Amino acid sequence: MTVITTFKEKRREKQIKYERSVLKELSITTLKERVKQYFGSTKITSSFVMNTGIEEACYDVALEAFLLGAKFSKFGYHGEDMEAVRLRCFREEKHLIDTLYNFFLYWGNGEEGTMSESLYYLCEQYIHVWWREGYEKGQMRHKLRLH
DSSP, rough: OOOOOHHHHHHHHHHHHHHHHTTTTTTTHHHHHHHHHHHSSSSSTTTHHTTHHHHHHHHHHHHHHHHHHHHHHHHHHTTHHHHHHHHHHHHHHHHHHHHHHHHHHSOOSGGTTTTHHHHHHHHHHHHHHHHHHHHHHHHHHHHHHHO
């Protein structure tokens, strides 16, 4: 008897394989440094970063943004402008920004209410930097035919 696999299963296996290969190029020290760089320096979030749960949430969202950029880098490889590619995944990127922002608001101690707009922009910059890095790594992998 033969085993019947569906197209969805094959696509998911291929996606997992690609994500694993892309994540090999990412270091944990880079993740930690960037969290401290973005959220450890401001008065609003410096108390949050000491909490390991919030720090791990920043890592999770950064990895998702990195993978999102790597996934959409194929469009840039085929000649599309980076901003046009970014518009393609606007909804997913916005979801990641909102997730991180709401996580900070939920675990905050009320002080961030007055500075919530600057906190949102900080989250937006953090996600964009990780998206761009994933995009560049993914494009490099396409150029080297490692996809």
